Amino acid sequence: MGRLEGKTALVTGAARGTGAAIARLFAEEGARVMLSDVRDESGRAIVAEIGDAATYRHLDVRREDEWSAAVEALLADFGKLDILVNNAALLIIKSMLDTTAEDLLRLVEVNQLGPYLGIRAVTKPMRDAGGGSIVNVCSTDGVKGMNGVSAYASTKWALRGITKAAAMELARDGIRVNAVCPEAGNFEMSAPFLPEGVEPRAAAEANLERLLRPPPGYRMEDHVLDVARTVLFLASDECPTATAADFIVDGGMTAGYIQRGIPGGD
Numbered sequence: 001m002g003r004l005e006g007k008t009a010l011v012t013g014a015a016r017g018t019g020a021a022i023a024r025l026f027a028e029e030g031a032r033v034m035l036s037d038v039r040d041e042s043g044r045a046i047v048a049e050i051g052d053a054a055t056y057r058h059l060d061v062r063r064e065d066e067w068s069a070a071v072e073a074l075l076a077d078f079g080k081l082d083i084l085v086n087n088a089a090l091l092i093i094k095s096m097l098d099t100t101a102e103d104l105l106r107l108v109e110v111n112q113l114g115p116y117l118g119i120r121a122v123t124k125p126m127r128d129a130g131g132g133s134i135v136n137v138c139s140t141d142g143v144k145g146m147n148g149v150s151a152y153a154s155t156k157w158a159l160r161g162i163t164k165a166a167a168m169e170l171a172r173d174g175i176r177v178n179a180v181c182p183e184a185g186n187f188e189m190s191a192p193f194l195p196e197g198v199e200p201r202a203a204a205e206a207n208l209e210r211l212l213r214p215p216p217g218y219r220m221e222d223h224v225l226d227v228a229r230t231v232l233f234l235a236s237d238e239c240p241t242a243t244a245a246d247f248i249v250d251g252g253m254t255a256g257y258i259q260r261g262i263p264g265g266d
């Protein structure tokens with residue numbers, strides 16, 4: 001029996017990358033899943049691959065009316081809503097001096113306002129159903145600092161804050177709220193910001209190799225799957241006391257560094 005047997009879920013930004021991996025895994029584990037995105041064609045293609053357990057709905061996470069309509073449609077199709085994964089996000093890589101107020105606000109709208117509206121939209125149906133699980137896909141850029149991502153990092157730090165505050169407010173309704181913080185893994189997101197001539201996949205693989213401490217035989221795809229599996233665990237009923245927490249999936253990168261040449265570092 002699947003770990004999400006009988007559950008229903010809404011996943012945002014599910015037309016590709018991490019969101020698509022989460023939706024596929026949820027369906028494999030027995031859930032009925034509504035995938036949503038603004039890339040409707042690729043979203044529908046993923047749904048066709050998954051089969052009967054999945055449906056697709058256009059949902060721009062910045063739009064409160066689209067959230068209401070999506071939740072209403074999900075309830076009409078599935079009868080209840082158990083899980084929300086706030087996964088949709090945008091990335092801009094620029095120095096702080098080059099980042100305009102418009103750039104910052106664009107990311108705030110998708111990465112911060114979007115999940116905020118999502119939590120508001122699902123609270124009543126989850127409350128009515130006696131509980132639920134909300135997983136916010138954050139980033140290691142929400143637990144540390146890095147050059148080039150000041151706008152993105154500010155939205156991901158904010159999302160961790162929203163996670164904790166929402167978890168406190170919704171605990172009495174049996175709704176858990178957690179954050180999953182991945183390291184770089186899906187090359188499509190950062191591809192537009194690579195210098196000309198740099199092949200996105202090779203650059204992402206080199207980056208992962210440099211950043212993570214992967215076991216031998218590790219493949220880039222494994223990281224996205226690790227993230228999806230962590231989201232699955234938090235979405236399931238296997239961890240009823242896990243709430244208001246950050247689950248960092250980064251090969252140990254944000255915990256510290258390995259000092260070569262002294263004991264334990266070889």
Ligand SMILES: NC(=O)c1ccc[n+]([C@@H]2O[C@H](COP(=O)([O-])OP(=O)(O)OC[C@H]3O[C@@H](n4cnc5c(N)ncnc54)[C@H](O)[C@@H]3O)[C@@H](O)[C@H]2O)c1
Pocket residue numbers: 012013014015016017018019036037038039059060061062086087088089090110137138139140181182183184185186187188189190
């Ligand atoms: N790619 C990485 O290396 C990486 C690293 C750490 C964290 N993350 C986080 O993982 C999550 C998934 O990212 P990904 O790597 O799959 O990126 P991705 O760019 O492949 O997927 C993000 C999806 O969000 C959708 N989206 C963008 N704006 C939207 C909007 N207004 N409404 C609805 N959907 C919208 C996009 O169309 C896209 O399909 C994001 O929250 C991201 O911040 C990614």
